[in-house]
Amino acid sequence: MANLGKPARVKLIFETLQRLYPEPPVPLDHKDPYTLLIAVLLSAQCTDERVNTVTPSLFAKADTPEQMVTLSVEEIREIIRPCGLSPQKSKAIHRLSELLLEQHGGQVPQSFDALEELPGVGHKTAGVVMAQAFGVPAFPVDTHIHRLAQRWGLSRGRNVTETERDLKRLFPRDYWNKLHLQIIFYGREYCTARGCDGRVCPLCRACYPDRKHPKRLNKA
Known part of the structure; x- marks a missing residue:
């Protein structure tokens, strides 16, 4: 199986995250x-x-x-x-x-x-x-989202600002807020800093089945 092109990767990632985390909660407890x-x-x-x-x-x-x-x-x-x-x-x-x-x-x-x-x-x-x-559309990018975006071939951003720009271009505006949370939850469960180097988790394997070496990342 060959590596997926970017449109196919975007579609796969989007559909997978919607299926796994249809209603992701805000992970920080708050009341207002x-x-x-x-x-x-x-x-x-x-x-x-x-x-x-x-x-x-x-x-x-x-x-x-x-x-x-x-x-x-x-x-x-x-x-x-x-x-x-x-x-x-x-x-x-x-x-x-x-x-x-x-x-x-x-x-x-x-x-x-x-x-x-x-x-x-x-x-x-x-x-x-x-x-x-x-509820204002935003796509907050931390170092974890920055890392996953590179592993999935969605961005070559040298920092979180560039990665945020790339992700906003790839995904529908109405889903930005939910996707921010979905990527966080996916990263914690499947694509952790130590648990996946770009070849281990389900999405990394599905997007890049031919990847032989750890994904080199641009630091945030």
Whole structure:
């Protein structure tokens, strides 16, 4: 069996993900845009599972900007320490909460530009919030999605920005938000960093049955 061409790969990947994960849940526990924003910020260089063990303690004390600014940076830092990077994250959480109150009436703005102006909020974090809190089409790409897109021959992007651009061109806009989650869940279950080198998981094998060597990846 020969390797599939790109249109066939896109079709196979899309149909497989729809079948495996028809209604993928948001993996970070939250109740509103603010708690989602904080959870996504905490997930940087940390697993969603660990974030979900930390946020209940944080949100029990403060789950609104008004409540968060009453905590000191040190109090926030102590609670979120298991997530890593706690000095930077605690300062960002406290300051962005202040800015939400000062500039946005205590509400999370529904704008990529406004979100990315907040401390600790990059393009990927803004994309997750816009997609999952507000339903705005986005395709947030982290290093895992970046890696899978290369293994599947969907992008040669040298960074997550280039990979995001390529994925948006390949898949229907109405499915971007769902596909972001579907790829994450597939990667965790089948195409992990250590468990697949581009020749192991079902999609890698189906797309590239002739691949003999590990897929060399451009670093995100």
